[in-house]
Amino acid sequence: MSHSSSTVPEFSTPTGDQPGQGDENSDHRREGHVAIGDAKGGPAQDRVFAGVTLVAGAIILVVLAAVAFFLTWQASPIFGAASSEVTGGKGFLSYIWPLVVGTLIASVIALLLATPVGIGVALYISHYAPPRFAKGVGYVIDLLAAIPSVIFGAWGASVLAPKIVPFYDWLSGILGFLPIFEGPPTATGKTILTAGIVLAIMILPIITAMCREIFAQTPVLQQEAALGLGATRWEMVRMTVFPFARAGIISSVMLALGRAMGETMAVTLVLSGGPFNPSLIQSGNQTVASEIALNFPEAYGLRLNELIAAGLVLFVITLVVNLLARLVISRYKEFSGANS
Amino acid sequence: MSKRIDVEHLKVYYGDFLAVDDITMQIEPRAVTAFIGPSGCGKSTFLRTLNRMHEVIPGAYVEGKVNLDGENLYAKGVDPVRVRSQVGMVFQRPNPFPTMSIRDNVLAGVKLNSRRIARSDADELVESSLRSANLWNEVKDRLDKPGSGLSGGQQQRLCIARSIAVRPDVILMDEPCSALDPISTLAVEDLINELKAEYTVVIVTHNMQQAARVSDKTAFFNIAGTGKPGRLIEYAPTQEIFNKPQEKATEDYVSGRFG
Ligand SMILES: Nc1ncnc2c1ncn2[C@@H]1O[C@H](COP(=O)(O)OP(=O)(O)O)[C@@H](O)[C@H]1O
Ligand SMILES: [Mg+2]
Numbered sequence: 001m002s003h004s005s006s007t008v009p010e011f012s013t014p015t016g017d018q019p020g021q022g023d024e025n026s027d028h029r030r031e032g033h034v035a036i037g038d039a040k041g042g043p044a045q046d047r048v049f050a051g052v053t054l055v056a057g058a059i060i061l062v063v064l065a066a067v068a069f070f071l072t073w074q075a076s077p078i079f080g081a082a083s084s085e086v087t088g089g090k091g092f093l094s095y096i097w098p099l100v101v102g103t104l105i106a107s108v109i110a111l112l113l114a115t116p117v118g119i120g121v122a123l124y125i126s127h128y129a130p131p132r133f134a135k136g137v138g139y140v141i142d143l144l145a146a147i148p149s150v151i152f153g154a155w156g157a158s159v160l161a162p163k164i165v166p167f168y169d170w171l172s173g174i175l176g177f178l179p180i181f182e183g184p185p186t187a188t189g190k191t192i193l194t195a196g197i198v199l200a201i202m203i204l205p206i207i208t209a210m211c212r213e214i215f216a217q218t219p220v221l222q223q224e225a226a227l228g229l230g231a232t233r234w235e236m237v238r239m240t241v242f243p244f245a246r247a248g249i250i251s252s253v254m255l256a257l258g259r260a261m262g263e264t265m266a267v268t269l270v271l272s273g274g275p276f277n278p279s280l281i282q283s284g285n286q287t288v289a290s291e292i293a294l295n296f297p298e299a300y301g302l303r304l305n306e307l308i309a310a311g312l313v314l315f316v317i318t319l320v321v322n323l324l325a326r327l328v329i330s331r332y333k334e335f336s337g338a339n340s
Numbered sequence: 341m342s343k344r345i346d347v348e349h350l351k352v353y354y355g356d357f358l359a360v361d362d363i364t365m366q367i368e369p370r371a372v373t374a375f376i377g378p379s380g381c382g383k384s385t386f387l388r389t390l391n392r393m394h395e396v397i398p399g400a401y402v403e404g405k406v407n408l409d410g411e412n413l414y415a416k417g418v419d420p421v422r423v424r425s426q427v428g429m430v431f432q433r434p435n436p437f438p439t440m441s442i443r444d445n446v447l448a449g450v451k452l453n454s455r456r457i458a459r460s461d462a463d464e465l466v467e468s469s470l471r472s473a474n475l476w477n478e479v480k481d482r483l484d485k486p487g488s489g490l491s492g493g494q495q496q497r498l499c500i501a502r503s504i505a506v507r508p509d510v511i512l513m514d515e516p517c518s519a520l521d522p523i524s525t526l527a528v529e530d531l532i533n534e535l536k537a538e539y540t541v542v543i544v545t546h547n548m549q550q551a552a553r554v555s556d557k558t559a560f561f562n563i564a565g566t567g568k569p570g571r572l573i574e575y576a577p578t579q580e581i582f583n584k585p586q587e588k589a590t591e592d593y594v595s596g597r598f599g
Pocket of ligand 1: 377379381382384385567570
């Protein structure tokens with residue numbers, strides 16, 4: 001007599017539904033309740049609901065338009081101003097580009113670090129960890145999201161920054177020939193790379209939570225199809241979970257990118273900013289959000305318009321990033337899991 | 341490549357729940373064996389133990405032996421992944437990979453375990469598998485379109501093509517026609533008839549006419565009541581099961597008096 005039991009399930013079953021088998025009933029459930037028309041309450045309720053969703057959608061658009069209008073209106077004086085009046089004395093463009101570049105650098109570092117870790121943790125929780133343990137890990141990650149950003153900033157500035165200096169020394173020793181790791185590193189550790197690392201930790205829960213949800217929703221039928229062909233668990237994940245979740249992964253990363261680009265407090269505390277510096281481990285660089293936060297309280301007149309214009313630029317960048325994400329997602333529509 | 345299955349005293353559990361009790365039976369190679377019985381009697385559960393798919397459900401395990409040409413699938417050190425590539429499975433609802441083209445669906449199992457396959461070999465395999473699944477003529481002009489764009493019956497035959505592309509010894513089918521219209525059902529039944537020339541085919545069906553049409557031997561399963569384990573009641577050549585069953589329960593079931 002042999003006894004075989006797997007303590008770790010090869011995939012999780014969303015909402016505790018019985019997978020695969022005993023499907024006769026769940027089939028009816030799935031197919032029988034799709035018809036919207038015969039829901040209780042009839043067409044009148046449908047119309048009310050349709051109206052409510054329309055209004056909600058319209059409100060979002062109005063708010064978005066209002067923000068865009070406010071920013072443009074308040075920023076407009078700067079575009080007519082003489083370049084000598086703008087901070088730095090060389091016009092708005094040369095004022096804003098280092099900030100935009102700094103924002104992008106910090107966000108890209110954060111994404112590069114957080115995306116693989118976030119996807120890995122999410123996958124571990126949804127498909128590898130024993131169910132009870134998985135819950136605990138998920139809970140801890142969710143807690144990260146609840147920590148106020150000022151705490152992350154304080155921790156980054158007072159704990160991480162000093163501790164990471166030896167690592168920067170080592171990095172510049174090995175990869176110093178690359179402009180981005182050119183030495184000598186700062187003695188304080190308050191660099192754009194440190195800020196990016198702190199940002200990565202902050203956006204990790206966004207990526208993990210979203211990916212975890214989506215991974216767990218991969219149809220059991222598809223996962224069993226892969227396993228039934230002789231796929232290992234990892235192959236099953238690559239064949240079914242990732243393709244199914246692709247759009248969701250992109251969305252989560254874009255959401256995280258938005259958060260990273262807009263994050264202010266943590267960067268303000270961690271980064272001792274300055275002009276653009278290609279080396280990530282020297283001081284210098286600044287982000288748009290942090291620049292606004294640092295200078296807004298004392299700003300008046302044209303300086304105020306200038307900062308709002310910087311805000312407008314950030315707003316546009318986030319919009320563009322989101323549009324790009326939509327484009328990427330829609331390109332895969334035909335082959336997406338949606339029409340299975 | 342068609343192998344005999346020898347099941348010895350197999351008990352199948354979901355956690356504490358004994359779903360199928362003490363099955364002993366031999367399944368012949370190059371033949372179609374049908375499992376029939378009322379809903380919930382453990383046909384699917386038992387079928388899924390034959391390629392170790394049962395244990396992918398959390399808490400599920402088995403006791404006993406399943407021998408494939410004498411080799412116990414549940415012996416220590418046997419890799420369930422290898423078992424599943426030897427014993428293919430077709431599911432109740434067609435489940436082609438929605439993100440893959442028809443061609444890639446057929447090749448999905450072949451490309452596993454980082455196996456590489458030359459383009460010309462792949463083309464040949466795609467064609468021969470789709471021909472064996474009676475699907476080639478319908479899809480040969482759109483091999484690069486997604487498999488999910490096919491009709492239900494075509495999808496199910498694509499899933500069968502995908503299974504046979506791996507050259508398994510056994511093909512298990514769990515109510516493969518239950519989601520299909522009558523015409524598609526006929527197409528799949530014809531296919532099952534052809535498959536037995538090369539494979540050991542085991543099919544679960546709740547449709548007794550189907551069992552009578554396609555199978556050589558039939559196993560009747562039953563449960564004493566909800567919460568009780570399913571048991572193998574009678575196992576005999578299909579003609580006997582339907583014409584002169586030995587057991588009263590079998591006779592009641594096949595004559596439509598219950599279930
Ligand atoms: N994933 C599962 N977890 C727990 N019990 C299950 C699961 N799947 C099926 N069962 C139970 O096992 C028994 C046999 O089910 P099943 O094999 O699906 O029957 P059949 O295929 O003959 O209709 C039923 O009592 C069913 O409720
Ligand atoms: Mg069943």
